[in-house]
Amino acid sequence: MQLSFLTIVLTASALAPAVACGGGGDGETATVGRVIDGDTIELTDGRRVRYLMVDTPESTTETECYGPEAKDFNVALVDGKTVTLTFDVEREDQFDRLLAYVSVDGVEINPVIVERGYGCVLHIPPNGDDRAAEFDELELRARTLGRGLWTACDPRPC
Numbered sequence: 716m717q718l719s720f721l722t723i724v725l726t727a728s729a730l731a732p733a734v735a736c737g738g739g740g741d742g743e744t745a746t747v748g749r750v751i752d753g754d755t756i757e758l759t760d761g762r763r764v765r766y767l768m769v770d771t772p773e774s775t776t777e778t779e780c781y782g783p784e785a786k787d788f789n790v791a792l793v794d795g796k797t798v799t800l801t802f803d804v805e806r807e808d809q810f811d812r813l814l815a816y817v818s819v820d821g822v823e824i825n826p827v828i829v830e831r832g833y834g835c836v837l838h839i840p841p842n843g844d845d846r847a848a849e850f851d852e853l854e855l856r857a858r859t860l861g862r863g864l865w866t867a868c869d870p871r872p873c
Contacts, residue, residue: 742801747793751775753785753834755812756793763812766825767803768850770837772864772872780868785833792824793817803842814842829853832863835873 748759753771756764771789774782800815801823808814817824828834830853838847858865864872 742799744797744799746797747795750786750790750794753782753789753828756789756798756817763810764800764815764817765808765810765812766828767814767816768836768838768843768846769825769828769834770873771828771834772868779872781833781864781872784863784867785828788828788831788833789824792827793819798824804844805842826850826853830857830862832857832860832865834864835871837873 745758745760745762747756748761749757751757751763752774754766754769756766758764771785772779772782774786796819799818800813801818802813802815805814826849829836829850836847836850836854838844838850843850857863
């Protein structure tokens with residue numbers, strides 16, 4: 716399924732109240748060199764970015780239910796695009812990946828992935844403490860509406 720970025724942004728515009736609020740800290744602009752999977756990207760300078768508050772099914776080391784779909788969705792959203800990274804309390808994880816909320820053209824990708832059912836909430840404090848309820852609500856909505864992995868996978872990968 717090929718989705719244009721414009722289609723995704725227009726569809727996501729209904730999420731404006733949830734998507735508009737970003738994480739704390741300073742932002743940085745960069746270009747996406749490639750998409751690793753549904754919740755990780757590599758910038759053109761080689762740094763990897765792990766999305767805050769999101770966990771998608773695996774599609775790299777193993778293929779879990781809805782992993783390829785999550786990766787394809789992420790590709791449609793960010794591949795080759797200029798993104799804004801917004802950081803929270805901790806900027807890197809134990810694998811030296813940047814931890815960030817990722818936005819394209821003012822639309823924050825992290826909540827869109829959860830709301831559309833391509834991933835689940837992964838809250839690792841202290842990052843996301845101020846946004847946990849927002850993301851939990853988006854996951855509940857996706858689950859209730861049977862979006863994405865919430866209908867496609869049994870057992871659910873996250």
